[in-house]
Amino acid sequence: MNRVMITATNTLSQLQKQMDIHANNMANVDTTGFKRREASFGELLVQQFNNQPAEELMGVQRMTPEGVRQGVGAKLAQAKLVSTQGSLKSTDRALDFALTGEGQYFRILQQTENGAEIRYTRDGSFHLTPSGNNEVMLVTGNGDAVLGQNNEPITFSSDVNQFTLLEQGRLQAHTANGDIETVNIGITVVHKPQYLTQIGENMLSLPAEAEMDGIDIYTDLAGQFSGDISLSQGVLEQSNVDLSKEMTDLMNTQRSYQFQSRSITMADQMMGLINGIR
Incomplete structure (x- = not known):
């Protein structure tokens, strides 16, 4: 499995948890005193490649961090309980x-x-x-x-x-x-x-x-x-769930899920082309 598949697969499972949080919030929109949860993400471990061969040139006229950083996806860092007052x-x-x-x-x-x-x-x-x-x-x-x-x-x-x-x-x-x-x-x-x-x-x-x-x-x-x-x-x-906001956030999460799924499909197609070379 290549890096693209690993990154997409790790992120897919976390996006599924975020969709579950949105679904639970929407299901309790009419629940008395319910407090919604809000998901936040963090980055998984990254691998850095120092691609500058000459040490004296490192940092010269650079506007970005040194080296190349490759991640392996995102994780659900916290499902924060939002305690704001409901109507x-x-x-x-x-x-x-x-x-x-x-x-x-x-x-x-x-x-x-x-x-x-x-x-x-x-x-x-x-x-x-x-x-x-x-x-x-x-x-x-x-x-x-x-x-x-x-x-x-x-x-x-x-x-x-x-x-x-x-x-x-x-x-x-x-x-x-x-x-x-x-x-x-x-x-x-x-x-x-x-x-x-x-x-x-x-x-x-x-x-x-x-x-x-x-x-x-x-x-x-x-x-x-x-x-x-x-x-x-x-x-x-009443609950502090804003139904329109939850729907918008859910659609954005679904689009991210589709993007990661498409990444796996494209990576699989690329591996198929490489394996098909004779």
Whole structure:
């Protein structure tokens, strides 16, 4: 296999990953609180040939780097999570909330194969479900528990009939007999969004504590940090996917894919001509 085929084959696999990223973004254009990813590329190893025989002439009247550099294709360096704010859609529903602070996420307790684990989401469409002992629990659309500031599931008396959002992420519930219950919604701000991993069902995860030792990746907004919480009631945040931009980028990626495929075809034809010489 010659250098042209190696370069094109390496790049094709990476372009396929970029197309998958665009496709995933477009598929979630209507997903509440979804954050798109953006691909960036880097160069693979290169081989340099110093083609200037006389050392004293190297660099003389040159406007380009010394030697000839041959690469072997490109690689997907990063699929960056873009945390920009999405537009807000009014629902006038008491248990719909939208985070208006960039990088802030609700903490959710999700049941996994390894037990209950804390996940993160921007989807603030919450519901109530019975939890026993005449109580109801605040959950996501998938039934996962919404956590409070102390990472405990948020529960109310079963006869609550009204909810009011107060400052600093405090949710006030009024019961039928006039009692008032107040809880603090668990909010986390992620300083380094590149550590977030999309795991499906509009959820994200962070690496284990051992892998984050000494790295300031996130802060739980509780206590003195509660004032940084930016939360609205009766609205939902839409995804930050720009469909027209994603379509344009996808078409550009497909053209690059076609170009690399054509390079392989041309290289194969050239090798066929050379092998056919008698």
